[in-house]
Amino acid sequence: xxxxxxxxxxxxxxxxxxxxxxxxxxxxxxxxxxxxxxxxxxxxxxxxxxxxxxxxxxxxxxxxxxxxxxxxxxxxxxxxxxxxxxxxxxxxxxxxxxxxxxxxxxxxxxxxxx
Amino acid sequence: xxxxxxxxxxxxxxxxxxxxxxxxxxxxxxxxxxxxxxxxxxxxxxxxxxxxxxxxxxxxxxxxxxxxxxxxxxxxxxxxxxxxxxxxxxxxxxxxxxxxxxxxxxxxxxxxxx
DNA sequence: TGTCGCTATATTTGACAATATATAACGATA
DNA sequence: TATCGTTATATATTGTCAAATATAGCGACA
Numbered sequence: 173x174x175x176x177x178x179x180x181x182x183x184x185x186x187x188x189x190x191x192x193x194x195x196x197x198x199x200x201x202x203x204x205x206x207x208x209x210x211x212x213x214x215x216x217x218x219x220x221x222x223x224x225x226x227x228x229x230x231x232x233x234x235x236x237x238x239x240x241x242x243x244x245x246x247x248x249x250x251x252x253x254x255x256x257x258x259x260x261x262x263x264x265x266x267x268x269x270x271x272x273x274x275x276x277x278x279x280x281x282x283x284x285x286x
Numbered sequence: 287x288x289x290x291x292x293x294x295x296x297x298x299x300x301x302x303x304x305x306x307x308x309x310x311x312x313x314x315x316x317x318x319x320x321x322x323x324x325x326x327x328x329x330x331x332x333x334x335x336x337x338x339x340x341x342x343x344x345x346x347x348x349x350x351x352x353x354x355x356x357x358x359x360x361x362x363x364x365x366x367x368x369x370x371x372x373x374x375x376x377x378x379x380x381x382x383x384x385x386x387x388x389x390x391x392x393x394x395x396x397x398x399x400x
Numbered sequence: 401t402g403t404c405g406c407t408a409t410a411t412t413t414g415a416c417a418a419t420a421t422a423t424a425a426c427g428a429t430a
Numbered sequence: 431t432a433t434c435g436t437t438a439t440a441t442a443t444t445g446t447c448a449a450a451t452a453t454a455g456c457g458a459c460a
Contacts, residue, residue: 175304177380179295181388183400190289209436218419223438234400240437243427247435255399262399266291266391273387274295277380285376286297286348323406332449337408354407357457361405403460412451419444426437 175286177278179270183263185232195225196263199256202226202238208250226250233259289400291392293384297377299346309339310377313370316340316352322364340364347373 182192201211212222226238237256242248252260278286296306315325326336340352351370356362366374392400 174299176298177295178298179293179384181291181293183392184290184292185288207436219437220420220439221418227438241427242425242437243434244436245428245434247428248426248437249435250437258399262395266388266395269391270293270384270388274380274384277383278297281376281380285372321406333407334409334450335448341408355457356407356455357405359404359458361458362407362456363405364407401460404458406456408453408455410452410454412449414449415447417444417446419442421442422440424437424439426435428434430431430433 175278177274179274181267181270188228188232190229190232191259191263193267195229196260198222198225199237199252199260202250203252203257203260206249206251208238208240211250289392291388293388295381295384302342302346304343304346305373305377307381309343310374312336312339313351313366313374316364317366317371317374320363320365322352322354325364 180193183190197215198211198217201214202208205211205214208222208226209219212219215222226240229237233255235255236253237259238250238252240248240250294307297304311329312325312331315328316322319325319328322336322340323333326333329336340354343351347369349369350367351373352364352366354362354364
């Protein structure tokens, strides 16, 4: 029997979720596609949900994370601010450190308890 | 603006959840009340859900975690095995270490990114 | 052997979240 | 000014999961 430890981290601002794994994945997809609707499609997420997530993120973060534009050539688009890119990196770093930490913690306990 | 980092950890066996925060809370309540139905009530959880959680836990863990008895004086009851108590302690330890670790990680990033 | 409070299990009901659908607005470009 | 693909927003529908409800079974004990 193989036991695995898993985790999920997120960051809250005023008891509201600011950033979690789902939003980070969405931000990455926006970075790749340059569009909110394409990013949503690539994650098999409804456009509405993607829009809501980004809207909440933009309004709660201390700086704008995603810049959207309506109309014009190509109909519009969405792209990350430099601050947004930093957010992704910071989150990923913490998340990976956390995984590594938990694996170590698990090994400490493994032979006694699980 | 105050940012907080939160986390949730759980342990899987064969891609099924074995133990998470909810089940640990339930185990603690069973330890206190000596009864599955009372434990469920104290957590405002339906009996059915509590029973399902414990059933899954017992069948997937390598040793029995909760011992139930039907009928007899008082109608029956439920109590933890020593192994079950170890499980709670191990989980709590890892969980608290994880919180402390994440707080430290967050402080590392805080002034740059969040 | 009847009572009691609990475990064990199935079935129905209901709430809420996720999804789908529809439509308006937008601005560069031709 | 007509077209285009996108953002932005409201509404309707669907699906899923939790909760409520119902009922059977159990064993010590009086």
